[in-house]
Amino acid sequence: MSGANGGDPLVEVRDVKKYFPIRKGLLQREVARVHAVDDVTFSVHEGETLGLVGESGCGKSTLGRTIVRLLEPTAGNVFFEGRDISKLGSRALRPLRREMQIVFQDPYASLNPRKRVGSIIGSPLKIHDIDDKKGRRKRVQDLLQTVGLSPEHYNRFPHEFSGGQRQRIGVARALALRPKLIVADEPVSALDVSIQSQMLNLLDDLQKEFSLTYIFIAHDLGVVRHVSDRIAVMYLGKIVELSPAEDLYVRPIMPYTEALLSAVPIPDPDLAHERERIVLEGDVPSPINPPSGCRFHPRCRYMTDICKEVEPPLVDYGRGHLAACHHPLNVDRETLERVQVSKRHTPGSADEEARPQEPGRAGAGPIPRSG
Amino acid sequence: MAEPLLEVKDLKVSFRTEDGVVKAVDGVSFAVDQGEVLGIVGESGSGKSVTMMSVLRLINDPNMQVEGEVIYKGRDLMKLHKDEMQEVRGDEIAMIFQDPMTSLNPVYRVGDQIIEAILTHQDVGKPVAKRRAIELLQQVGIPHAEERVEDYPHQFSGGMRQRAMIAMALANNPDILIADEPTTALDVTIQAQIIELIDKLKDEFNSAVVLITHDLGVVAEIANEIIVMYAGRVVERAPTRQLFYDPQHPYTWGLLGSIPRLDRPKLERLHSIKGMPPSLINAPEGCKFRPRCPHAFDKCTEEPELRNRVEEHAHLDRCWLTVPDKRRLRDETISGEEAA
Numbered sequence: 224m225s226g227a228n229g230g231d232p233l234v235e236v237r238d239v240k241k242y243f244p245i246r247k248g249l250l251q252r253e254v255a256r257v258h259a260v261d262d263v264t265f266s267v268h269e270g271e272t273l274g275l276v277g278e279s280g281c282g283k284s285t286l287g288r289t290i291v292r293l294l295e296p297t298a299g300n301v302f303f304e305g306r307d308i309s310k311l312g313s314r315a316l317r318p319l320r321r322e323m324q325i326v327f328q329d330p331y332a333s334l335n336p337r338k339r340v341g342s343i344i345g346s347p348l349k350i351h352d353i354d355d356k357k358g359r360r361k362r363v364q365d366l367l368q369t370v371g372l373s374p375e376h377y378n379r380f381p382h383e384f385s386g387g388q389r390q391r392i393g394v395a396r397a398l399a400l401r402p403k404l405i406v407a408d409e410p411v412s413a414l415d416v417s418i419q420s421q422m423l424n425l426l427d428d429l430q431k432e433f434s435l436t437y438i439f440i441a442h443d444l445g446v447v448r449h450v451s452d453r454i455a456v457m458y459l460g461k462i463v464e465l466s467p468a469e470d471l472y473v474r475p476i477m478p479y480t481e482a483l484l485s486a487v488p489i490p491d492p493d494l495a496h497e498r499e500r501i502v503l504e505g506d507v508p509s510p511i512n513p514p515s516g517c518r519f520h521p522r523c524r525y526m527t528d529i530c531k532e533v534e535p536p537l538v539d540y541g542r543g544h545l546a547a548c549h550h551p552l553n554v555d556r557e558t559l560e561r562v563q564v565s566k567r568h569t570p571g572s573a574d575e576e577a578r579p580q581e582p583g584r585a586g587a588g589p590i591p592r593s594g
Numbered sequence: 595m596a597e598p599l600l601e602v603k604d605l606k607v608s609f610r611t612e613d614g615v616v617k618a619v620d621g622v623s624f625a626v627d628q629g630e631v632l633g634i635v636g637e638s639g640s641g642k643s644v645t646m647m648s649v650l651r652l653i654n655d656p657n658m659q660v661e662g663e664v665i666y667k668g669r670d671l672m673k674l675h676k677d678e679m680q681e682v683r684g685d686e687i688a689m690i691f692q693d694p695m696t697s698l699n700p701v702y703r704v705g706d707q708i709i710e711a712i713l714t715h716q717d718v719g720k721p722v723a724k725r726r727a728i729e730l731l732q733q734v735g736i737p738h739a740e741e742r743v744e745d746y747p748h749q750f751s752g753g754m755r756q757r758a759m760i761a762m763a764l765a766n767n768p769d770i771l772i773a774d775e776p777t778t779a780l781d782v783t784i785q786a787q788i789i790e791l792i793d794k795l796k797d798e799f800n801s802a803v804v805l806i807t808h809d810l811g812v813v814a815e816i817a818n819e820i821i822v823m824y825a826g827r828v829v830e831r832a833p834t835r836q837l838f839y840d841p842q843h844p845y846t847w848g849l850l851g852s853i854p855r856l857d858r859p860k861l862e863r864l865h866s867i868k869g870m871p872p873s874l875i876n877a878p879e880g881c882k883f884r885p886r887c888p889h890a891f892d893k894c895t896e897e898p899e900l901r902n903r904v905e906e907h908a909h910l911d912r913c914w915l916t917v918p919d920k921r922r923l924r925d926e927t928i929s930g931e932e933a934a
Contacts, residue, residue: 278781278783278784279751279752279781280751385638385870386638387870388870415637415638415808416808416809416810416849416852416853417637417848417849417852417866417867418637418866419852420851420852420853420854420864420865420866420867421866421867423854423864424863424864424866427863442781442782443782444782444856445853445854445855445856446854448854448856448860449854449860449861449864468860469860472856482783483782483783484856485786486782486783486785486786487782487811487856488782488785488786488789488809488811488812488814488815489811489814489855489856489857490810490811490814490838490850490853490855491814491838491857492814492815492834492835492838493835494857495814495815496815500786500790502783502786502787502790503783503786503787505737506751506753506754506784
């Protein structure tokens, strides 16, 4: 996939927060808030794929939905092609919906069971008043072919399809308006491994054909690596590491990333036994009362006192690799002395001179390499 | 050698439907021993769940027909009376289901559901059963088990619910634990926890475990033997290391090749198995994998039998290619380099 290059970003997310109020009692007074997304900043360039990774409840889906404005951010701004869309009303948003689309996780719940495939895929065209009835039919049939289904499927119902085929229908619907941006929310998590790889290859092909920009949300770092140019790791509403894809796998800086990597199963019995398995204890804490200091500290094996008190800022370790941690892994001393707190948290401010090479902490990595 | 703990012989399960007879399981045989983990791997619809459900006689469908033997401790489970089967089920053989969201009853407390499992099979009082339930929840790693035992399922996270399911399955120290895709609905981090837990408990209770999954990565670490199922049949059966380092069936190669590998350099494209699993009503003639197999040739119109073809005796497969041909052809697919 093509990498990011200069020019203005297609999407810019700046200090975005999304809190959900919890109301109780007769007067429905707000008693607490779920901090689903808490001060997140990053940008995505045209033609790029940004992977968004984290466990359930880390806010990755909420963030994805906020970007395409299915949700309104509590604070902060979302820029699409330089225009602030975070406060637009539904009428003003309508033309923008042509530019950005979303593919949902559950292929069983995201298609209306009472509508035929043709009308599911065709409805975005109808809403935006594109073409006449005949033209739309032709377009939908072409779309079906593009995603690897057959035009004869036009009159079928969703229940006649398998999970993988339904997900293709979801992709066709997202493609119908020729958007620039597609947010794919766990598009392959519900699929069998063999079907999963077909889907990943399809997304790859479509990106090339229609020069799409993806925000790819997943909980499995194995899948994300395959599609992403850059990867953002989220934990409890915050981005804790943001890095060019391959760099994240070679030298994860944040201990949480290290643990996520080591949780991905390796289909090789000897290597699987050999590697150091970091099993995280417990679940993600409640985002209603996130832990103090570094939000990961209760589950972190490198935790010290400072982690409980001070929240680590997102620091730029050079070459666009950012992480928020008091005890960064795989960073040499020289880099540590030179690093600076990123101003905008974007790779644009990366210190080109800082070139971390030697890992700061020796030891077996979470993923052994086979020949 | 002594008799295995559980032996399934030539199990066939079919369902009569309006469109014809669905042969969901067609001649499956395997055995498990105490302290061993058997992995059953295959895609949705390959018959892996139906196989284990019918071993426990959990499918109650008038259109279903079952043939074959399931020998457990010298008795054929298929011939047991309903009440006798009830005693075996949940006591000697327990099952964990795929979806922890729907397999717990939402209107009963988690603790009470575990207590029920204990009271059904053991002659103890409720207070004893409750203490045992708390102990079990602690064993599977639920924090503050004394308090959480009073919770309802919705107060548990997905990972915790799956742990509660495991606690319930272990309530009566079963000899055999059947886990049907226990981690598919969970995050990778929680998946790692659950797999480690099953591995640990297997040693503690000396149970046999049958682990059903669609992901070969999940069973690589803990299974002793693996069977790969396709279209209701076993296409390959081998000790774990053999299956990963000397796989004989093109379908197994495809499964291995479609996993995005963290331990290897990133590939331009992932390998994928073309097409979809066949309909079980009108299964293709001959080898069932033939329509999707890139190496199919004339002989494949006749179905190969499941038998040993390599040096290792316990390694069985169902493919006509010669062993040297297989060893030459497979690497491209497994490494995922073959153009998809």
